[in-house]
Amino acid sequence: xxxxxxxxxxxxxxxxxxxxxxxxxxxxxxxxxxxxxxxxxxxxxxxxxxxxxxxxxxxxxxxxxxxxxx
Numbered sequence: 001x002x003x004x005x006x007x008x009x010x011x012x013x014x015x016x017x018x019x020x021x022x023x024x025x026x027x028x029x030x031x032x033x034x035x036x037x038x039x040x041x042x043x044x045x046x047x048x049x050x051x052x053x054x055x056x057x058x059x060x061x062x063x064x065x066x067x068x069x070x
Contacts, residue, residue: 007050007064029055036063044069 014025029036034057041050047070053063 007066009066009068029058029060031055031060032058034058042069 016022016025027035027038032055034055036053037056039052039054041052043049047068049067049069051063051065051067053065
């Protein structure tokens, strides 16, 4: 499996600062600052949700995270 398709489990330690800063980390592209397009794929059997983020402006921000639902 290539490194580009690997998902990582969400780590809440990467979110720091006040609510404004946390929203910026989650929703904005780290390269150009544009709003990311988020897509979600749910797996209710295993209580997981896969999230992919992509920047429509620069094409970067290909972030892939697995959220644990419980």
